[in-house]
Amino acid sequence: MDTEEYRDHPVRSYVLTSGRAHPSRNTLRPETLLRAVESRPVLSTAGRLERELVQLCHGTLALAEVAAYLQLPASLVTVMVSDLVDAGNLTIRSNHQAHVLPGKDILEKILDGLRKL
Amino acid sequence: MDSANSDRTAPGQHLAPTVARSVKILVVGAFGVGKTTLIGAVSEIDPLRTEERITTASVGIDPGQPNKETTTVAMDFGRITVTDDIALYLFGTPGQRRFWDLWAGLADGAVGALVLIDTRHLEDSFEVLDQLELHTKIPFTVVVNQFPDSPDYPLERVRAALDLLPETPIVECDARDRPSAVLTLITLVEHAMTFPVFQKVNA
Numbered sequence: 001m002d003t004e005e006y007r008d009h010p011v012r013s014y015v016l017t018s019g020r021a022h023p024s025r026n027t028l029r030p031e032t033l034l035r036a037v038e039s040r041p042v043l044s045t046a047g048r049l050e051r052e053l054v055q056l057c058h059g060t061l062a063l064a065e066v067a068a069y070l071q072l073p074a075s076l077v078t079v080m081v082s083d084l085v086d087a088g089n090l091t092i093r094s095n096h097q098a099h100v101l102p103g104k105d106i107l108e109k110i111l112d113g114l115r116k117l
Numbered sequence: 118m119d120s121a122n123s124d125r126t127a128p129g130q131h132l133a134p135t136v137a138r139s140v141k142i143l144v145v146g147a148f149g150v151g152k153t154t155l156i157g158a159v160s161e162i163d164p165l166r167t168e169e170r171i172t173t174a175s176v177g178i179d180p181g182q183p184n185k186e187t188t189t190v191a192m193d194f195g196r197i198t199v200t201d202d203i204a205l206y207l208f209g210t211p212g213q214r215r216f217w218d219l220w221a222g223l224a225d226g227a228v229g230a231l232v233l234i235d236t237r238h239l240e241d242s243f244e245v246l247d248q249l250e251l252h253t254k255i256p257f258t259v260v261v262n263q264f265p266d267s268p269d270y271p272l273e274r275v276r277a278a279l280d281l282l283p284e285t286p287i288v289e290c291d292a293r294d295r296p297s298a299v300l301t302l303i304t305l306v307e308h309a310m311t312f313p314v315f316q317k318v319n320a
């Protein structure tokens with residue numbers, strides 16, 4: 001599939017982070033669905049915002065929704081989410097790879113849903 | 118961010134547990150063109166807002182505040198659970214590409230964009246259309262938002278003035294009206310289905 005051409009310009013980060021590698025960050029988008037891992041307690045070293053973030057995700061929410069509720073920039077929340085995914089406290093609920101465009105079957109389902117609204 | 122002050126874990130704000138996939142559509146257009154209004158008309162949650170702070174050096178000059186070193190760019194968004202398992206997010210962002218680049222991955226993977234147009238200020242829309250046509254392959258639909266004092270141009274005249282490609286859909290809309298706003302989304306998704314990049318089935 002033609003994802004390479006379709007892909008947007010490289011991601012720019014406006015937040016200074018600790019400079020660690022975040023393998024999960026490339027898969028995070030504003031619409032990425034997140035869910036807390038209930039069985040996994042948040043580390044005692046986690047900060048207040050991290051706890052609040054995991055608390056919010058006891059039901060499914062998109063990353064942008066988490067940012068809005070926490071009143072934090074999405075760029076910062078992306079970094080926090082990435083850490084929490086790596087620590088096993090959050091899972092990415094969306095069952096598709098980032099960069100993969102929805103297929104025609106998905107678009108048809110969306111159309112059906114919109115027509116029923 | 119008034120809507121953010123309600124109970125942060127209100128269960129009604131969470132997606133249904135069956136939702137396992139999200140898709141997005143961008144709602145772009147010049148300042149004050151009705152992006153937030155349209156999102157609010159179709160969203161199942163009160164529109165939410167997230168902000169990024171940027172320096173004017175990296176983003177150009179905000180016409181309202183030319184001497185500021187940093188500026189805040191807001192993104193309003195809403196969501197529609199369109200089927201048991203799919204949530205559609207609508208992300209509203211100012212027209213210029215440099216603004217949508219602020220939100221990492223915002224345009225990446227989008228089904229398409231609604232480009233809202235105010236015919237009282239047609240020239241404000243030229244830049245976003247240039248961006249979409251020249252620098253992305255995102256399917257888009259032009260939505261002429263009707264204001265009480267909008268001139269009564271036939272759509273074909275607006276199409277010509279905007280120099281749209283013949284296949285680009287253009288529709289009128291009252292962004293405050295849910296059925297009218299939903300129709301613009303249907304038009305966009307139907308248009309996106311004609312794009313080869315979406316033909317593949319990858320459920």
Ligand SMILES: Nc1nc2c(ncn2[C@@H]2O[C@H](COP(=O)(O)OP(=O)(O)OP(=O)(O)O)[C@@H](O)[C@H]2O)c(=O)[nH]1
Nearest residue numbers: 147148149150151152153154263264265291292293
């Ligand atoms: N009459 C009429 N008024 C509208 C319509 N859509 C929006 N408005 C009004 O236009 C004004 C601007 O609408 P917004 O939805 O805030 O526009 P926006 O594009 O989100 O604006 P910014 O985020 O500031 O760029 C508001 O006062 C709306 O009530 C419409 O379809 N008809």
Ligand SMILES: [Mg+2]
Nearest residue numbers: 152153193209
């Ligand atoms: Mg707005």
